Amino acid sequence: MQNGISFVVLGCIFLIIFLIIGILSLQNEKYLLKFDIPILLILHRMNSKRIISVCKFFSSLGSIPTIIGISIVLILICLIEERLSYIPYILINNLLLGIGSNFLIKLIFRRRRPRGKKLVRATNTSFPSGHTMSTLICYSTLFFLLNQSIGDGLISLILSIAVFCLIILIAISRVILRVHYPSDILGGLSLGLFLVSITNFLFLV
Template identity: 35%
Template sequence: MNLKIQLTWAFFISLLSAISFGAIALLVTDHKVVQFDKVIISFVQGLETPLLTSIMKFFTFLGGGFPVVVVTLIILFFLYKVLHHRSELILFISVVIGSVILNETLKLIFKRARPVLHRIIDANGFSFPSGHSMAAFSLYGVVAFLLWRHISTALGRSALIVISIIMIMAIGISRIYLGVHYPSDVLGGFLASGSWLAISIWYYQRYQERRYEDMKILEELR
């Protein structure tokens, strides 16, 4: 795909995600998502079984602090030592750390209390947007973007996308199932991270384009 088209798409997705997040945030603030949350919570928690609870706890664990740190360190090592791509390293760190800062900032702005109807696990802090959802979307989204270009087969790329989507969705749904987030928290988290990830990719691609153009100019001057 042409780089200019990629840049346009990245900017458009970032803008659309930001606008959609703003719409969700307004609905949350005005308490106009109560029925939406109630219907989805009723459906998701209505599926409760001992086995499914164990699975959901596992995915919530994967979206928590320690596993995210471990995955992050593995990816950092792979980018730096194996691929020797320092610019990709900077993008990865910026997306992951930026997502954490953005989530904490948004939580302090909206200060939404967590649901209390049916808690399977305990959780502290504010509810909107979901930190687990934002972390999962940012982490597995940027990993999919970075690894895509290093996978040559259609099957490998398809597997990468499917695994990334499964991880993101499973972690988000687990937060609803376990009773620690409203569905609108999870949706808001996906949209906020989607906007941050897309604008980060846009900036990264712009940087790569300018770097390539500068190198061409230097070669012409020699």
């Protein structure tokens, strides 16, 4: 029960953060740009071919085909191990929330992407970062499911650090590749954390 309350409280905090950033993007974007521009100036200097190649690789780990592929593998594992109760958790997190909801939310905010040449293809609007949000949801789902099997301990700690680092690297790569503002990343992270908190409360507590 205590874990359930923690998920709900954390979810509400992350939702508030997302709403603050979202409202600013609609009403007072200039305040967000005061936060965004200095970070953009630093990260956009990282423009060597090697760095861009690495960023493109990490960005691909948050793409829709990758998310769908991971979801299929997780579902197959659940079927083989007869853990059918986890399948709705995977489908709702990775496909419905991680991919589907982001398209709808972007229609509300319609924030334009940063000006200038984009280093990877980006078709829709900027806020929140869909890559960041879907990556956080997908790899958090993977972590929580694995953690059900391995339990708490050193392996769980190492896995959580690895997942955290992967999510951050994917998020930063989207700024370096010039398709997102840093505040888009924060929006994607906060919304993803809110959704993961709620689904964990509903399915795992």
